[in-house]
């Protein structure tokens with residue numbers, strides 16, 4: 001019998017969807033291990049406000065570490081506080097989110113605890129009392145089933161792959177004050193610059209509208225933005241590498257082998273040919289739409305729905321149709 | 330200032346991956362191997378650092394098999410000064426890899442150790458921060474550009490929703506992502522010179538892997554899609570299918 005802990009990410013004090021996915025997976029795994037699901041949330045004073053809602057995602061107990069120095073993610077402080085809480089419990093597994101933050105935090109915690117970490121996991125089950133996971137390798141060109149022989153076994157899960165629903169737990173909240181030794185920090189954040197428009201990161205979005213070289217130039221991105229906005233909340237813009245290398249879009253938007261790996265509900269590829277390195281980053285999307293004037297473009301081999309045509313004609317019409325649909329509700 | 334770059338040999342990103350006999354590794358017949366793309370950015374960053382300072386050496390280190398020598402030569406051809414092969418097998422357990430590297434890095438005289446943000450084979454994105462943590466050094470991940478000044482390294486890193494500027498005390502470990510450091514091509518002269526640059530080998534200090542591949546499989550094929558139609562006329566039908574069939578809108 002052992003418990004499972006989910007590390008829950010917040011940004012600006014708001015619990016993120018990826019954190020709820022971690023809690024729901026912890027609940028499923030805890031049931032198999034015969035223990036209970038706990039959640040760990042770190043943040044500034046007052047972050048506990050919404051912590052009880054994690055009960056709906058399956059948390060039996062939510063431990064909230066509040067400290068003024070923890071409002072924003074700080075690698076050394078978060079790693080130390082997380083390791084303390086893991087040591088204080090009896091955990092078979094600890095679940096992180098495979099977000100920018102989780103990919104920074106997980107390896108540090110693994111090194112401090114001397115246990116292995118499986119990153120970017122897309123399936124996790126318990127077999128013969130041990131954690132067995134599946135993770136894409138070679139940028140998704142193969143899947144590896146991997147057994148983990150460690151207690152706790154650490155995993156980070158790919159956003160948007162796991163459910164947030166689980167049998168509800170009591171979600172009792174316990175607030176503690178972590179030890180923070182800011183004087184010992186070897187790194188300091190000196191500046192934070194938000195990307196324009198408070199836009200969502202492409203790796204977290206549930207709908208991605210992505211543009212390639214077929215867009216002809218950065219001045220045409222308004223067409224993609226119109227479609228993205230019509231789609232509503234939870235959407236982000238993506239880009240092919242050709243577009244990023246040309247300087248039309250920032251690297252943070254690049255999808256693919258040397259960019260972000262994404263798994264949204266809907267991925268719309270506009271004027272993107274579908275090179276193997278691009279497909280690597282988006283082929284686990286639930287639904288893929290391609291708009292391309294070349295019927296032979298490889299993107300159509302992975303697309304669920306395709307329109308063959310000139311994107312400059314298709315996009316405005318598509319945006320209108322989506323707006324009409326959303327207006328009807 | 331000396332800079333060390335940890336690099337890895339990986340299959341070319343163009344490669345179609347075939348699963349080998351036994352199902353636990355890939356079939357590497359006919360596969361071309363390269364220096365992992367993010368590691369190339371890291372090598373470029375290291376070269377610019379020593380070139381900018383007008384002093385210091387760039388050393389490449391890899392943990393892997395004999396064949397990794399070719400990868401090290403590729404980095405030497407870009408301009409690195411020397412290389413070290415820690416012979417052993419680098420598997421799925423990134424912590425084992427980190428420990429093998431740390432055994433060498435602990436005593437190494439380099440205030441800056443660079444990594445790629447992830448290796449283009451296992452895509453674990455973990456060895457850099459594990460090494461930084463095991464060494465007890467300042468560590469910054471996902472860095473697009475940095476400057477070394479006054480005993481510190483000032484790093485720009487991509488985070489969700491923006492950019493962060495982080496200042497780290499030296500000695501430091503930094504993992505590099507795509508950004509400022511578009512890798513240079515090796516010149517013919519560089520390739521010739523690389524053949525004569527020092528490349529040492531020694532047995533790696535290995536620890537047991539606690540993460541083991543049970544089975545590799547091909548990703549599930551996507552069900553054949555459909556062409557909804559041609560041109561703007563097809564838009565209404567696409568929207569209908571997305572709502573009614575795919576539940577995606």
Ligand SMILES: Cc1cc2nc3c(=O)[nH]c(=O)nc-3n(C[C@H](O)[C@H](O)[C@H](O)COP(=O)(O)OP(=O)(O)OC[C@H]3O[C@@H](n4cnc5c(N)ncnc54)[C@H](O)[C@@H]3O)c2cc1C
Nearest residue numbers: 212213214240241242256257258259271273275278293311
């Ligand atoms: C090591 C390495 C790593 C890489 N990593 C990545 C990565 O992470 N992500 C990535 O995306 N790529 C990556 N690439 C690059 C990749 O190989 C391709 O070059 C790139 O994806 C092509 O981008 P694209 O589809 O926008 O451009 P193109 O291949 O030029 O395709 C443009 C498409 O637009 C269509 N088009 C043109 N005009 C119109 C129009 N008016 N209406 C409709 N359609 C139109 C064309 O038919 C064509 O299919 C990598 C390459 C290497 C070597």
Ligand SMILES: Nc1ncnc2c1ncn2[C@@H]1O[C@H](COP(=O)(O)O)[C@@H](O)[C@H]1O
Nearest residue numbers: 335392419444445447448453454455456
């Ligand atoms: N076997 C290895 N030898 C040397 N460096 C490695 C090795 N494996 C990983 N690295 C380094 O760690 C980075 C991240 O790798 P990974 O965590 O495997 O994605 C790589 O880009 C390399 O810089």
